[in-house]
Amino acid sequence: MEQLLYIRHLNVDFVLREKTLRAVRDVSLTINKGERLGIVGESGAGKSVLGFSIINLISKPGKITGGEVMFDGEDISKYSYDEMRKIRGNKISIIFQDPMMTLNPVLTIGTQMKETILAHMDVSAKEAEAICLEKLKKVYIPSPEKRLKQYPHEFSGGMRQRIIIAISLLTDPSLIIADEPTTALDVTIQAEIMDLLLELCETDNMGLILITHDLAVVSEVTQRIAVLYAGRVVEIGPTEQIIGNPQHPYTQGLLKALPEMADGENRLNQIPGMMPSLFNMPDGCPFEPRCKEKKEHCTQTVPGLIELENGAQVACFAREGGK
Amino acid sequence: MEKLLEIKDVDKHFDISGSFLDQLRLKGGRISRQKTVVKAVNNVTLDVMAGETLAIVGESGCGKSTLARTVMGLYKPNKGEIFYRGNRIDNLSSKNMLPYRTKMQMVFQDPYASLNPRMMAREILEEPVKFHNPTLSRGEIKDRVAEVMLQVGVDPKWASNYPHEFSGGQRQRISIARALVLDPEFIAADEPIAALDVSIQAQILNLLMDAQDKRGLTYLFISHDLSVVEHIATRVAVMYLGCVCELATTKELFSNPQHPYTQALLSAIPRVGGKRGGHTRLTGDVPTPINLPTGCVFHGRCQHANERCTQEIPAQRALESGTVVACHAVEEKRI
Ligand SMILES: Nc1ncnc2c1ncn2[C@@H]1O[C@H](COP(=O)(O)OP(=O)(O)O)[C@@H](O)[C@H]1O
Ligand SMILES: Nc1ncnc2c1ncn2[C@@H]1O[C@H](COP(=O)(O)OP(=O)(O)O)[C@@H](O)[C@H]1O
Ligand code: SF4
Ligand code: SF4
Ligand SMILES: [Mg+2]
Numbered sequence: 001m002e003q004l005l006y007i008r009h010l011n012v013d014f015v016l017r018e019k020t021l022r023a024v025r026d027v028s029l030t031i032n033k034g035e036r037l038g039i040v041g042e043s044g045a046g047k048s049v050l051g052f053s054i055i056n057l058i059s060k061p062g063k064i065t066g067g068e069v070m071f072d073g074e075d076i077s078k079y080s081y082d083e084m085r086k087i088r089g090n091k092i093s094i095i096f097q098d099p100m101m102t103l104n105p106v107l108t109i110g111t112q113m114k115e116t117i118l119a120h121m122d123v124s125a126k127e128a129e130a131i132c133l134e135k136l137k138k139v140y141i142p143s144p145e146k147r148l149k150q151y152p153h154e155f156s157g158g159m160r161q162r163i164i165i166a167i168s169l170l171t172d173p174s175l176i177i178a179d180e181p182t183t184a185l186d187v188t189i190q191a192e193i194m195d196l197l198l199e200l201c202e203t204d205n206m207g208l209i210l211i212t213h214d215l216a217v218v219s220e221v222t223q224r225i226a227v228l229y230a231g232r233v234v235e236i237g238p239t240e241q242i243i244g245n246p247q248h249p250y251t252q253g254l255l256k257a258l259p260e261m262a263d264g265e266n267r268l269n270q271i272p273g274m275m276p277s278l279f280n281m282p283d284g285c286p287f288e289p290r291c292k293e294k295k296e297h298c299t300q301t302v303p304g305l306i307e308l309e310n311g312a313q314v315a316c317f318a319r320e321g322g323k
Numbered sequence: 324m325e326k327l328l329e330i331k332d333v334d335k336h337f338d339i340s341g342s343f344l345d346q347l348r349l350k351g352g353r354i355s356r357q358k359t360v361v362k363a364v365n366n367v368t369l370d371v372m373a374g375e376t377l378a379i380v381g382e383s384g385c386g387k388s389t390l391a392r393t394v395m396g397l398y399k400p401n402k403g404e405i406f407y408r409g410n411r412i413d414n415l416s417s418k419n420m421l422p423y424r425t426k427m428q429m430v431f432q433d434p435y436a437s438l439n440p441r442m443m444a445r446e447i448l449e450e451p452v453k454f455h456n457p458t459l460s461r462g463e464i465k466d467r468v469a470e471v472m473l474q475v476g477v478d479p480k481w482a483s484n485y486p487h488e489f490s491g492g493q494r495q496r497i498s499i500a501r502a503l504v505l506d507p508e509f510i511a512a513d514e515p516i517a518a519l520d521v522s523i524q525a526q527i528l529n530l531l532m533d534a535q536d537k538r539g540l541t542y543l544f545i546s547h548d549l550s551v552v553e554h555i556a557t558r559v560a561v562m563y564l565g566c567v568c569e570l571a572t573t574k575e576l577f578s579n580p581q582h583p584y585t586q587a588l589l590s591a592i593p594r595v596g597g598k599r600g601g602h603t604r605l606t607g608d609v610p611t612p613i614n615l616p617t618g619c620v621f622h623g624r625c626q627h628a629n630e631r632c633t634q635e636i637p638a639q640r641a642l643e644s645g646t647v648v649a650c651h652a653v654e655e656k657r658i
């Protein structure tokens with residue numbers, strides 16, 4: 001399979017007045033052409049920062065302090081703002097949880113879509129309009145001609161997210177990064193949007209990085225999953241392995257905590273405590289304070305990812321020696 | 324089983340027309356006055372049995388919170404009656420409502436917004452005890468608060484901390500403690516875990532279930548997360564546009580949903596290890612409760628809708644299984 005993007009030993013820091021917040025630590029992952037990768041973790045785990053750092057969009061005072069992001073054979077983590085702008089919205093599109101982060105409330109949908117096209121492509125206004133209509137049809141917006149003349153507030157939440165997807169498709173990207181794209185939507189609308197994203201990825205062989213806290217959603221949509229905990233990838237592998245045969249104590253605990261995994265038991269499995277503050281990380285394994293399987297050296301050394309036989313990689317000393 | 328709470332034919336509408344001037348409209352050269360009314364809850368009838376967990380599910384804006392607040396006496400219903408252990412409570416004066424204010428408690432989704440940021444955890448918990456039990460000594464109050472803090476898993480040594488010094492999960496524990504400290508019989512929990520991460524959700528759900536076991540509590544549990552509801556509820560009421568379209572035991576609802584909306588809702592839930600596809604997809608958007616559709620509120624999105632559905636409001640009917648459903652097609656045995 002052909003690699004689309006790979007990240008090696010990526011570190012992202014937020015340098016605040018007194019301390020440094022280590023939001024992303026030593027993250028390495030690969031996504032192949034047309035592949036769908038899920039990034040899951042609880043809030044504050046660093047999912048959004050990781051997603052944004054791929055396209056060099058981290059807000060200040062955040063900074064990539066190490067590692068590389070290779071896209072189409074080039075290290076884009078070192079790109080200038082202008083070079084990055086070309087990639088962003090051209091070959092890589094991003095979809096946020098809140099559509100209003102992308103949409104301008106005072107411009108019609110048509111104006112905004114055409115602006116995007118004209119910024120990236122050398123086409124006439126007429127051709128731009130045709131592209132807009134084509135993409136709106138692709139995301140199943142009824143009467144697209146009429147809709148082009150409307151403002152964002154005239155659309156429902158689900159429709160707005162469809163418009164965002166249409167915008168993200170304008171430049172025929174090879175990778176879409178979607179950060180909690182359906183978290184604010186109701187379950188019936190969420191299902192429609194996920195079906196749509198899946199269909200688009202499959203028909204256009206588009207790569208997808210789906211960032212979410214929702215294990216059920218990633219399990220239905222992605223082929224591989226990376227589990228993020230306190231800024232680190234603690235487990236990554238094929239979706240059916242991560243969901244059906246998780247190896248990291250955190251992933252195992254997380255899945256068992258889901259009500260649908262309770263198996264008739266009344267009490268849910270709970271992971272004691274909570275994720276450590278990124279200001280105040282344990283010296284060793286970030287999961288150590290909550291881990292039932294911890295060993296002595298877990299408090300001193302950070303475990304690296306090791307390959308498992310099931311095709312997954314896990315960062316845990318208790319799994320060393322192969323399993 | 325004894326009925327703890329009876330909700331009978333309750334409507335709750337909000338008039339959002341604004342001032343007299345805001346209501347004026349120019350129509351065909353004439354000025355007329357127009358009212359804008361949000362029909363948040365419409366003709367809802369439900370019983371809550373002592374000791375059960377009755378879940379209310381439905382998409383945002385369907386009236387779940389409004390119903391809970393109306394039950395709690397925070398809103399007066401526009402129509403209908405609410406009974407607590409057989410006594411009518413919806414028309415009571417604040418003074419006569421007072422005894423029910425200890426028996427009935429509420430927990431909200433956002434513990435940060437519902438806790439006074441300027442009060443220490445201890446004060447937040449002591450205040451209601453003092454108010455409702457003026458004769459208790461300071462020592463007795465302190466003991467009671469410490470006991471509840473332990474029960475919800477907040478170390479009493481954090482009693483002097485302010486809400487912002489706690490994590491989201493800890494704050495929700497404190498708001499549950501605030502509800503428990505008055506030793507209630509009934510708690511309306513409005514999306515109590517929606518803002519929390521999975522590993523913390525499990526902690527809070529366990530806490531709620533433990534408290535129920537220990538104290539024989541009755542819950543009205545509002546959630547949009549159906550897998551949580553499936554786990555925790557005894558019975559489930561499904562709401563759509565302010566109306567209850569189906570009421571069933573949890574087992575019946577999830578294994579044998581009757582109402583077309585319930586069916587669509589269930590098939591939309593993502594499942595861990597599930598595959599996409601094969602879902603009954605709803606098209607169209609939820610209409611606003613300002614202009615309620617005529618007939619069945621769901622007819623605009625229902626694939627089984629016919630002429631009758633657009634005109635006549637379906638009545639709630641009990642099936643042999645005990646499920647109560649409001650749908651013409653079910654009644655006519657079309658589906
Ligand atoms: N602009 C910022 N300034 C300071 N800290 C930030 C900023 N953006 C994110 N962070 C911190 O980085 C960490 C990871 O955040 P984020 O990636 O948003 O988490 P997630 O998306 O997994 O919920 C959090 O601790 C967050 O507080
Ligand atoms: N105080 C209020 N004033 C006006 N409209 C309200 C008020 N509270 C709720 N509504 C409206 O009533 C409907 C039902 O709201 P709500 O009960 O909060 O739904 P849910 O909790 O199911 O999301 C919504 O359309 C909402 O906008
Ligand atoms: S490395 Fe040690 S502390 Fe960390 S998850 Fe594995 S066993 Fe637990
Ligand atoms: S009453 Fe008619 S429109 Fe309403 S749910 Fe039943 S079939 Fe559908
Ligand atoms: Mg995020």
Ligand SMILES: [Mg+2]
Pocket residue numbers: 387388389513
């Ligand atoms: Mg609500």
